[in-house]
Amino acid sequence: MDQPRVLVITGSPSDLPKVEPCEKMLKEMGIAGKVVVASAHRSPSKVREAVKKAEEDGVEVIIAAAGMSAHLPGVVASQTNLPVIGVPLDGGLLGGVDALFSIVQMPSGIPVAAVAVNGATNAAILAARILALKYHEVAERLDKYRQSLESGS
Numbered sequence: 064m065d066q067p068r069v070l071v072i073t074g075s076p077s078d079l080p081k082v083e084p085c086e087k088m089l090k091e092m093g094i095a096g097k098v099v100v101a102s103a104h105r106s107p108s109k110v111r112e113a114v115k116k117a118e119e120d121g122v123e124v125i126i127a128a129a130g131m132s133a134h135l136p137g138v139v140a141s142q143t144n145l146p147v148i149g150v151p152l153d154g155g156l157l158g159g160v161d162a163l164f165s166i167v168q169m170p171s172g173i174p175v176a177a178v179a180v181n182g183a184t185n186a187a188i189l190a191a192r193i194l195a196l197k198y199h200e201v202a203e204r205l206d207k208y209r210q211s212l213e214s215g216s
């Protein structure tokens with residue numbers, strides 16, 4: 064069966080606990096989310112390989128999370144036409160504002176959709192909203208999720 068797929072790429076093993084809510088929400092939405100650790104600065108060739116493999120595997124949205132000087136989402140977006148959602152992570156002296164500005168301030172031509180600092184859950188929901196345009200089951204799960212927010216459950 065044609066399953067919706069997302070690549071979650073993050074800059075360091077130290078980011079993984081902050082990325083977990085994203086994995087959880089993707090699962091709730093019935094989306095396959097593969098997590099890869101690769102740094103735009105320390106392992107750029109691994110980033111390139113992960114993006115290429117994602118395209119080959121039929122991934123339709125990429126979520127890229129990083130802290131500090133967070134170039135990862137922008138670098139990923141420079142290598143693909145897939146929509147990229149950037150998640151700024153806190154850590155370091157500037158508490159995530161550094162990562163937020165790094166992700167949001169993309170030059171014209173290479174967009175990255177940004178969520179809040181540590182907004183991993185919203186990144187997954189935004190990915191689900193994109194995939195819901197094609198996958199009816201994801202749209203149904205999103206409806207159910209919004210209803211659960213309204214009813215407070």
Ligand code: RP5
Nearest residue numbers: 074075077078129130131152
């Ligand atoms: C960024 O630098 C990573 O995304 C991480 O948030 C931050 C610190 O990385 P480590 O020094 O903990 O590996 O590239």
